[in-house]
Amino acid sequence: MKNNQPDIIAFxxxxxxxxxxDLAGTMRLQYPANIRIVRLPCxxxxxxxxxxQAFVEGADGVMVAGCEEGSCHxxxxxxxxxxxxxxxxxxxxxxxxxxxxxxxxxxAASQGPLFAQKSKEFTERxxxxxxxxxxx
Amino acid sequence: MITAERKPFEAVYEFARxxxxxxxLGCGTCVTVCMAGGEKEVDALASQITLAxxxxxxxxxxxxxxxxxxxxxxxxxxxxxxxxxxxDAVISLACGVGVQFCIECFTDSIVYPGVDTKxxxxxxxxxxxxxxxxxxxxxxxEKFGGLCPVARCSKSLLNGPCGGSAEGKCExxxxxxxxxxxxxxxxxxxxxxxxxxxLNVPANNWTAGRDGGPRKIVREDITL
Numbered sequence: 001m002k003n004n005q006p007d008i009i010a011f012x013x014x015x016x017x018x019x020x021x022d023l024a025g026t027m028r029l030q031y032p033a034n035i036r037i038v039r040l041p042c043x044x045x046x047x048x049x050x051x052x053q054a055f056v057e058g059a060d061g062v063m064v065a066g067c068e069e070g071s072c073h074x075x076x077x078x079x080x081x082x083x084x085x086x087x088x089x090x091x092x093x094x095x096x097x098x099x100x101x102x103x104x105x106x107x108a109a110s111q112g113p114l115f116a117q118k119s120k121e122f123t124e125r126x127x128x129x130x131x132x133x134x135x136x
Numbered sequence: 137m138i139t140a141e142r143k144p145f146e147a148v149y150e151f152a153r154x155x156x157x158x159x160x161l162g163c164g165t166c167v168t169v170c171m172a173g174g175e176k177e178v179d180a181l182a183s184q185i186t187l188a189x190x191x192x193x194x195x196x197x198x199x200x201x202x203x204x205x206x207x208x209x210x211x212x213x214x215x216x217x218x219x220x221x222x223x224d225a226v227i228s229l230a231c232g233v234g235v236q237f238c239i240e241c242f243t244d245s246i247v248y249p250g251v252d253t254k255x256x257x258x259x260x261x262x263x264x265x266x267x268x269x270x271x272x273x274x275x276x277x278e279k280f281g282g283l284c285p286v287a288r289c290s291k292s293l294l295n296g297p298c299g300g301s302a303e304g305k306c307e308x309x310x311x312x313x314x315x316x317x318x319x320x321x322x323x324x325x326x327x328x329x330x331x332x333x334x335l336n337v338p339a340n341n342w343t344a345g346r347d348g349g350p351r352k353i354v355r356e357d358i359t360l
Contacts, residue, residue: 047176048180049176049179049180049183052179052180052183052184052187053179053183055183055187056183056186056187091145091180091184092187094144094145094146094184094188095145095183095184095185095187095188095191096187096188096191096192097187097188097191136191
C-alpha cells in the first residue's frame with residue numbers, strides 16, 4: 001500500500017471476467033488503477049498457493065473473478081475456484097490476515113459495468129481495511 | 137500409503153516463532169499423495185508463516201524445500217543437508233517416520249513435526265482417504281475375501297459381526313462407518329465362500345504387531 005492506494009491482484013478468467021474488464025475499457029468505464037489483472041485460462045487454475053503468494057509478495061487484496069455459476073467454459077472451473085478461495089480464506093485467517101482481503105466474484109463477459117463496479121467496491125473495501133488500525 | 141493431516145497452524149507457528157530461520161521440509165511420497173506435506177503444502181505453510189510473522193512483527197525467515205522421501209537416507213542429498221544445517225530449525229511435513237529419520241540423519245538439528253500422521257489408507261474418492269490397514273504384522277486378508285476386520289472393524293473382531301451392526305453400518309458412527317463384517321459377508325456370498333465364515337478364526341498373533349515392541353525387518357540378502 002503506497003500513498004493510501006492499495007495494491008490489488010485480480011485473477012481473471014479469460015472467457016468471462018477478463019473479457020468483462022476489456023469491455024469496461026471499451027465502454028470507457030472508469031475503474032481503479034490499483035488493480036493488476038492476471039489473466040488465466042479459467043479460474044479453476046487458481047489454487048490457494050497462488051493467492052497466498054500474492055499476499056506474501058505484497059498485495060493488499062486479491063480478487064478472483066470467474067464466470068457466472070453454470071456458465072464456465074470448462075464446466076466447473078469457477079465452482080472449484082470458489083472452493084479454493086474459501087479454503088484460502090481459512091488459511092489467511094489462521095495466519096492472522098483479514099480474510100475480507102480476498103474475494104471471489106462471478107462476472108459474465110457482457111458485464112463490463114459490473115466488473116467496474118465490483119473493482120471499485122473491492123478497492124474501497126481494501127483501502128478501508130488497510131487504513132484501519134486493527135484486523136488487517 | 138501413510139496418511140497425514142497438517143497440524144493446526146497455531147501449533148506449527150508456535151514451533152516457528154522460537155527460531156529466526158526456519159526450513160519447511162516437504163516429503164514427495166505418501167504425504168504428497170494425501171496432500172498433507174508435499175511441495176504444494178510446503179508452499180502454503182511457508183506463505184502462512186511469512187504472513188503471520190509479518191502480522192505479528194516476528195522476525196522469522198522461511199526457506200522451503202521438498203525431497204523425494206524423508207524415510208530414506210539417499211534422498212538427503214548435499215543441497216538438502218546444507219539447507220537443514222543453515223536453518224535454526226526444520227518443520228518437517230513428512231509422516232512420523234520421516235520426521236524421526238530426519239532427526240537421525242541430522243542429530244544436531246531441531247526438527248518439528250508439521251503434520252499429524254494418521255493411518256495406512258486408500259484414496260477412496262478425490263479428497264477422501266480411508267483406513268485399510270494397521271500394519272498388524274499377521275495378514276489375514278485371505279480369510280475374509282480381501283477385507284480386513286483388524287483395521288476396518290471398530291473392535292477388530294475376527295469372528296464378527298457384533299451386535300452393533302445394523303443395516304450394514306457400525307454403531308460407532310452409523311453415518312460414516314460401514315460394518316466391515318457386512319461387507320465381508322456380502323463379498324464371501326458373492327464368491328460362494330460363505331461356508332468359510334463358519335470356521336472360528338483364532339486370535340490374531342499380536343506378537344507380530346505392536347505387542348512385540350518396535351519392529352524391524354532384516355533382509356540378510358540385501359544388507360551390506
